[in-house]
Amino acid sequence: AQRVTQPEKLLSVFKGAPVELKCNYSYSGSPELFWYVQYSRQRLQLLLRHISRESIKGFTADLNKGETSFHLKKPFAQEEDSAMYYCALSGEYGNKLVFGAGTILRVKS
Amino acid sequence: GAGVSQSPRYKVAKRGQDVALRCDPISGHVSLFWYQQALGQGPEFLTYFQNEAQLDKSGLPSDRFFAERPEGSVSTLKIQRTQQEDSAVYLCASSLAGQGARGNTIYFGEGSWLTVV
DSSP, rough: OEEEEEOOOOOETTSSSSSEOOEEEESSSSSSSEEEOTTTSOOOEEEETTTTOOOOOTBEEETTTTTTTTEEEESSSGGGGGGEEEEEETTTTTTOOOEEOEEEEEEEE | OOOEEEOOOOEETTOOOOOEEEEEOOTOOEEEEEHHHHHHHHEEEEEEETTEEEETTOOOOTTTEEEEOOTSSSSEEEEEOOOOOOOEEEEEEESSOOOTTTOOOEEEEOOOEOOOO
């Protein structure tokens, strides 16, 4: 079965502190992993995907197949990073997304 | 418009009432998805269309839920005899490519907030 687990409902950090949002997944094949972000009063939007291996807004995420994890990291949090973050996966045969429950990131000044 | 558009944005329905939620995907997008998001949860897949064909309806919770996309563009999600547990945000999403295309970006609408009283 496909499953995405985000163990933290809320992560609160101070501005300038490092951030790590945890994501673990369960999937028997070769999934594609994503991070989606939802800022206040905005729609859900793609932040990054593992196949791009790029940094978006200072965020990076590395797919660790051994640990089945796809944690989202940023070395120095900014107040504008405050948002809801969802980890998601899709399988080989379709682009249907399976989402985690989400983590609220709150960056305090 | 530039993005996925959904209407109504907010709907209050009395228990037992039928509701219809509309989705206008990005023009030219082949794939269209419906998701249900309950309070405090991530979006959960309901159904998938490739053009006008409904290829996956495995996530529809009961036969009270019905979706269509007759001309391969606009889609409607219909919920019959609504119940309180149907209260959620219903998200529509679209993408350019069809099923099986990896690296395909999925774009979401703002959602239709349904409250059943």
